[in-house]
Amino acid sequence: MADKVSGKAFDLKLFRRVLTYVAPYKKIFWGAFSITLLLGALSTTRPILTQRAIDNYILEGDEVGLLNITLLIFAVLVAESIFQFLFTYAANYLGQSIIRDIRMQLFDRITRFKLGFFDKTPIGTLVTRAVSDIETIASIFAEGVLVIFGDLFKIIVMVFAMFWFFDVKLVLISLSVVPVLYIATRWFQKAIKKTFSDVRNEVAALNAFVQEHISGMNVVQMFNREKAEMDKFKVINNRHRKANIRSIWYFSIFLPLIEILSAISIGLAMGYGGWAAINSIDSWTLQQGFYKMMGWDTSQFNDSITIGTLLAFIMFINALYRPLRQLADRFNTLQMGMVASERVLKLLDREEALEPEGKSEVHEVNGRIEFKDVHFAYVPDEPVLRGVSFSVEPGETLAIVGATGAGKSTIISLLMGFYPYQKGSVSLDGTEITDLKLENLRSHFALVLQDVFLFSDSIYNNITLREDIPMEHIVDAAKKIGVDEFVRQLPEEYEYNVKERGQMISAGQRQLLSFLRAYVTNPPILILDEATSSIDSHTEQLIQNATDLITEGRTSIVIAHRLATIQNADKILVMDKGKVVEEGKHDELLAKGGYYARLYEMQFKEREAS
Structure with missing residues (x-):
């Protein structure tokens, strides 16, 4: 039963249907959602605090100020750790609760299918749907949608913070590689969807073959079919290996590409930032522009790029590309979950496979x-x-x-x-x-x-x-x-x-x-x-x-x-x-x-x- 999956890189309609299973646990969902927003906001604080520590306290020799800001950075780290724990627990609790509900719904459905359906469908395929496919759906919530949204929010906050706190020309030059990253990501999304579908098909075929032959092992051994059946297994197992290697191949291209683009961004930041600092090029940020527009005092801002600014900006680039790197894995997880959910939901939708039945009842039966x-x-x-x-x-x-x-x-x-x-x-x-x-x-x-x-x-x-x-x-x-x-x-x-x-x-x-x-x-x-x-x-x-x-x-x-x-x-x-x-x-x-x-x-x- 090799189900066809949607050719879209991301099926929004299917995604909305999967999200309907969140309804009984919406408090947990929104709690985790709020925590991921908070984590996104906290991610910008450490680079800014680091800049302040270098420019305002280390270079100025202010030991008391340095101690205070160090304690503040430590407090931010502790807060991030606590919120990360709460988010991880809530997201996984949500995922496990949802797949419990889906698995019960699917098993109930399977028990009401016509026997003719089981005549045509390998048991191993149904086992794959009810166990491993549904388990994969949990990752949509535990490691997929909430984490992806958190990473995207973190990226948006960081980009805004970079323009707000740092020289606009520095930011634009450093992020000039983003269009290349966008094109690569779109290519990766489309390529990996088909690959994941092939992987799930081969897993189902592998499970069906193993289940059938273990059940009929006495026949295999009685007729000396061990070598012949092993040869068949090798073919199926090799197809499964090839499907996985195809997905690995795409990751092998995409992940190094992100590393290269990250290195280029840092190189551009170091090059322009260093040149601007050496030549005392005036720095202009959105924060300065906003202050000028409001008529506020702008004397607190540095006129040129400082060592602390450059170091903090590099921290921002690393922090920006970290979720971009992880997005590949997150998308991998989400896409696997979506492929699995499409297969499970198609099985749930098999109305024609349900046993037809009437609405009447008889309680006293004579037996004619x-x-x-x-x-x-x-x-x-x-x-x-x-x-x-x-x-x-x-x-x-x-x-x-x-x-x-x-x-x-x-x-x-x-x-x-x-x-x-x-x-x-x-x-x-x-x-x-x-x-x-x-x-x-x-x-x-x-x-x-x-x-x-x-x-x-x-x-x-x-x-x-x-x-x-x-x-x-x-x-x-x-x-x-x-x-x-x-x-x-x-x-x-x-x-x-x-x-x-x-x-x-x-x-x-x-x-x-x-x-x-x-x-x-x-x-x-x-x-x-x-x-x-x-x-x-x-x-x-x-x-x-x-x-x-x-x-x-x-x-x-x-x-x-x-x-x-x-x-x-x-x-x-x-x-x-x-x-x-x-x-x-x-x-x-x-x-x-x-x-x-x-x-x-x-x-x-x-x-x-x-």
């Missing part, structure tokens, strides 16, 4: 399910279901059988509202499921899948999914299902952490836990999707007993490869190539000698052969 002429395709023009129709009465057990790819699991996905069907009708107790809120619809079902997913958490939390269900109720249900015995053998019993995807217990044990999870919710409708495949005979017997227990008295839909497990079903639906080809009870379908009978005979022979 009906499909009428349902058509569905995951990909246009590649139908998976072709006019499927059937019904399940309350309390009945419907079994669905058929070859792989016949559309069995797709029926379940449509019934649960995971995918929208293109044509036909699916109803629950006579209400079209598309008219129901998804949370309400799914609250009436419990689903047990063949591939059981367990979180890296305790058995208790995996069963309850953190719902408030008493432990006594869980243990009682576990004994009925036949799960309690194996749980008691684990080191911490129901508090045992099964780790990621439940890898610390066997497939059969995971399957039994999924039955227990379904049983404790006491659903009116139960769905078992291939729940007895790929397990040993002992566990299959336990699961069969659990199936008999939890299907009793409720509507149940069972998808099974092993036909022996569904002989007692009230109705069997036989599917082939997206269509219902047979329907009836086990004995009726065997008597027909059709598709079901051939499936049953094939499995019976396989069992005899084994």
